[in-house]
Amino acid sequence: MNNEVYTKEQLYSMGPQRTFNNDAREAAFLLGGIGTGNISVGARGELRDWEIFNSPGKGNYLPYTFFAIRAEKEGEKPVAKVLESEIQPPYSKSHGFLSGEMAGLPRLRSSRMRGEYPFVWVDFEDSTLPVDVSMEAFTPFIPLNSNDSGIPGAIIRYKVKNTSDKPVKVSVIGSLANAVGHRGFALFGNLQANPQSLNEYRDEDGVRGLYYYTDLEESSLEYGSMCLMTRDSSVTYKTYWLSGGWCDGIHDLWDDFCDDGLLEKESVYEGVKSEMGESNLKVGSMGMYETLEPDQERVFEFIISWFLPNRIKAWDTDSCCCAAGGCETVKNYYATLFDDAWHAGRYLLENLDRLEGKSRDFHRALFGSTLPDYVIDAIASNITVCRSTTCFRIEDGTFLGWEGTFDQRGCCEGSCTHVWNYAQTLAFLFPDLEQSMRKVEFNLETDENGKMSFRTRRVFGKEPWDFLPATDGQMGTIIRLYREWKISGDDELIKTVWEKASKALDFAFEYWDSDGDFVLDSQQHNTYDIEFYGPNSLTNSMFFAALKAGAEIADYLGDEQHAAKYREALEKGSKRMDELLWGGEYYIQMIDDVNKYRYQYGKGCLSDQILGQLLAHVAGLGYILPEEHVRRAVKSIFDYNFRTSFRDHHNVQRTYVLNDEKGLLLCSWPKGGRPKLPFVYADEVWTGIEYHVAAHLIYEGFVDEGLTIVRAVRERHDGYRRNPWNEVECGHHYARSMASWALLTALSGFKYDMVEGTMSFKPAINSDDFKTFWSTGKGWGIYTQKKDPETGEIVWDIEVLYGSLEGVSVNE
């Protein structure tokens, strides 16, 4: 490495995961399943960002929704606090903190949060309490089991330990606003509660809690239910807070709780009301209590579940049919699994041992690996994308994705092929969901001429997206088809889509190769939202990888004509492109006058220049360009595009990295020739591209360089600058960031072919004492290899934690 940005120790550290202080305001850890929406846990242990209402909702808060503890040490004054650490500045909102935020109630003094997806822990400190308190929360996450990873609910536990020398009477309660059917927030931040919402206390089959429902029609977009439940038996509850005006409900609840830690089932107060301030909001509380002896520890376990079954049958309200009485709706997939929130919650509680056990297996396999800690963080944290509101599932099970989200709505619809190209996570963890995307792309969105709409609308029965086809996106779907086939060993998949997939590949010959030399050169729309003109290695490397994938599939299916066509094109095209575009250190774009068209890159060093090669590596396709040039190119990308400071970088485009931060530019012009108006985004930094370049560097043996990029990305996501569980680009939880999973395949040298039934590992680091998570469509678990200190031989072992390895040979 030329310039040592980090020490070896920093690059290869295997310490514990980072923790976040209570002032790390940006840190927000997502709870919730695939396609269910989310609640997040903030660094203070607070619940934030209620995104369960079939829409992104950063900043959404539920008034009066919180947990609280009351601890009464024998002979002393009881202490009651909201179970969050203290609110941190700024305190600058136009109306202070709203009553519903309860910022004026005592909180615990400080806290430290640690998130290891799918688990999050918050350790509180507070010297005024006679007990220690910590929080744990998660939603079950089990690779290969998309149903059990798609439960609309979360487990929230408070572990309380008596640290005093006397018995302590402890109560922990949760309060939850009934937000079923609500219509956003009115002036003054009041939740516009649905007057038809109702609360009920239930106790059945060892499960008890508050059930919130509504008497709206089941078909109503606003229909649904929510629950606060427990398996605990020492329960105290209040189904409805005192109704009245202003803050009557919380006033009464808090006084009641502080009084003895138990809740009156019903609140009555007859004082004459004032002339202002009524509210429809219904809130309930439920909690548990126990007297703890000195040193005794006790877990207070809650679950929150929700059921908002109906979403609009469209990407957004702009494109749904609102003329005749509102939008058409479609069910969420999870609504085909559960009848209501109580059902979902009961399922969670009744199956918790299994669900939690497998989730812990996954966590142990991934976080127990011998990869550098921040690499595990990069891999794990971006799993959240597929359980964020960027993604959802409709009733037939189809998995759909935005590119990312605005705070309050999705951003860039249609499972955009050229963005999702970069994502690897879903393919390795939930192959069935990733496959559903291929089926949409080929069988719904590819027309008879092979032109693929790169954003799906037909999935909702709408007119197709009417725009240019995307060269990189369309070629990527072929590579990904190959990957899905090899991960799953599922012939059915390729058989189902091959007719259209081959048309989509054939389309490139007709549409983008103007002179028949197997090098694409026409107007090529791509992921930079502009069109490249003339030969360039981004779209062509995608083309070549697609050709190789296509040839292999065609071979397998006995489609000899296509196989031969693709092989010839790959051979000739790859050679010709290398001749045309190799610039000595990296590939360039061939264009006579780089300023004739706006937004080209010409002689620039493009970070994406051989994306197709990286995708080929991950899919197991091998080299599609001369290995030597590939190695040199990827090294040049690092050398020229990685920056250790952005203070002297002039970027007038969007800005994702700034000041003293480090990152990898999308492009640079080390040898001059920068166009007057280079492609938009050229001066930006995208984590999705950083990860694939990092993985590629590792694949080519430049491990230090690859790790350097990853460390830089994670440093930028430190909880103060940005959320560690939310890498944004054109939206929150941006799909491209799921490129980080390629770090796992690269560092473990993981190869898989479930069609052939083979699997192998070749660690790029720590090969003498290596441990990693692995997964295919057949199973997942832990791979270990160690050097025998006596013989010097490498001894390996594989543990299957889910599924099976039947019929699969390893390292042979």
Place this chain on the structure above:
Amino acid sequence: MNNEVYTKEQLYSMGPQRTFNNDAREAAFLLGGIGTGNISVGARGELRDWEIFNSPGKGNYLPYTFFAIRAEKEGEKPVAKVLESEIQPPYSKSHGFLSGEMAGLPRLRSSRMRGEYPFVWVDFEDSTLPVDVSMEAFTPFIPLNSNDSGIPGAIIRYKVKNTSDKPVKVSVIGSLANAVGHRGFALFGNLQANPQSLNEYRDEDGVRGLYYYTDLEESSLEYGSMCLMTRDSSVTYKTYWLSGGWCDGIHDLWDDFCDDGLLEKESVYEGVKSEMGESNLKVGSMGMYETLEPDQERVFEFIISWFLPNRIKAWDTDSCCCAAGGCETVKNYYATLFDDAWHAGRYLLENLDRLEGKSRDFHRALFGSTLPDYVIDAIASNITVCRSTTCFRIEDGTFLGWEGTFDQRGCCEGSCTHVWNYAQTLAFLFPDLEQSMRKVEFNLETDENGKMSFRTRRVFGKEPWDFLPATDGQMGTIIRLYREWKISGDDELIKTVWEKASKALDFAFEYWDSDGDFVLDSQQHNTYDIEFYGPNSLTNSMFFAALKAGAEIADYLGDEQHAAKYREALEKGSKRMDELLWGGEYYIQMIDDVNKYRYQYGKGCLSDQILGQLLAHVAGLGYILPEEHVRRAVKSIFDYNFRTSFRDHHNVQRTYVLNDEKGLLLCSWPKGGRPKLPFVYADEVWTGIEYHVAAHLIYEGFVDEGLTIVRAVRERHDGYRRNPWNEVECGHHYARSMASWALLTALSGFKYDMVEGTMSFKPAINSDDFKTFWSTGKGWGIYTQKKDPETGEIVWDIEVLYGSLEGVSVNE
């Protein structure tokens, strides 16, 4: 004082004003005149919160609007930077920073901001520049001259000094987006520019600059103009940035600027466009340049002016008549003074010596006083309220105020009497504007029975606000009428309104005094948005001060009947209330069962308990309750309601003060008797109340206690937690915070009677070496008194900086 919160040194410090580092993200200093809207300067020297479009707009940004410097030291590489210090975390927006924010351009390394209303300074530091740079900005502010304090524009200057040993070629440019007629922001944060907007470069009569206009109808709500101007002659400009798509305009502009510091008048680039990304936005730039010799200093002066003449003829769009083709409009008062933004800008530039000179006189008088620094800060910073979007003026000159504002709209309409009661600033600085409020209250909003609508709607020709009358609000208008009369010496005022004013006062006898004992006791709606029942000292102290004021006015006008009636009521009522409510340490509320009605306070110690007495002091009415009890009560308020930490305070209402902060509660129950549901707001802290209690403590001789409260308030507004120039309550720039002006009258012991022609000072601190600002309706200036070290005698002097003291005797 019981508990010494601050040292004497802290309380009596007369150091320089605080400065704010570039990471003080909450600090935002308002530019703009009375009723013109604002632009704010942030702690990084950035322009933020564009609130010039007839609406509050916290967070409004104008894309591509910034200043920049290019400095080229002889023989070295030029350096070009945006004239702001570096952007500070968080960097967590859904789409990174938008192109229009230009977060990716180099900025100066650090900065320190200091604001002394109406002036703000930002000193930059950056070792890569061969020059020192600082910024100064202000909008002229001249007490007693509301027109010249109401110019829609601001002066922005950059002082550049060559700190190198070689000549440095310096260019400073400003860029401004044409936002005339814009319609907010679309997805992706793009300004929805009005396609009818046009840019023009003008050079006339020694003034030159960019004039932005539109060919919309003059009557259109969106009609208007904006300017970027200068008196400088070495001008370089680009009327229109390159149009195209994406970031073409800024790309071209920045490259052009970096190239040689001069701008091409026209940008031409013919490259084929892409298929996406067009924009209507028109941006222009203008700058100045000069080569500076070593040590040479040069000021680059810009002005920004605006003219958005038409506002809706209603408080907000909800209440305007939208049925027939949009809202009716009314002109802003400033639009009667100027024809367009160019006119306003030219007026500013052509009269700048006078306008700036008088503004500096005011600044010198206030900030040069011998009051503690943080007290001056409290007094000065809340002047901003009357130049914020909380206030505006309509065509006939009437001054109107919200209570405060939401981020994007006004909050609580109608110049609410019970909130504006507390404000003193406007009355002492712009008596004509304050008088216009009295005229509305009495002559428009008081009906024949004397019932006053405490929110004006009739001013827009609407139906009156249909609600209970507000006891405190209505009584307060009488006290304030007296104050306006004594400040101005204007008989015309009292003659114009007395008929209705006396009805408004008579109304209290009929409506609120159920048993005729001259102590109000019926359902009394008040500033806590609820109703008190039974005798209480808040509304009654207001009543008694109003009676005293009314009696004096009636006397003067020869209305003997009223004078006698009011005198009798005052004498008997005051005595009776004292008997009924004096609790030994403070006044309480008399109510049999405090829980019979919601939201009472009973035996609580109310911070507002003798608000009427404080208002009487400021207005010069003297005592209306037994002096001894008044002194004791105000001391009890401090003793019981001031908190040095809020960690153990349980407040379920709105929260303005929390954790380790200090502040004064609205109420406490030191002797028990807290109602089950005390009045809403009881557990809150409002700066407007803190200030009046602080002033009252000082009036009664408890100077340390008063100063303690003020220091606590200002500590909470430290630029990190809250904006020093924005004290919020139910909205930003809350009118009640203008109570802080009473600190000036209290500390200087200022008495005035322009009817009698007398004025006097009796400093509560530093009386041996005292200096203060003073103002009446006749003039303003500096009062000084010093102890002669030889004779021990106090020698005083008075300087008139505006208006005259003709016919006024001082200290006699």
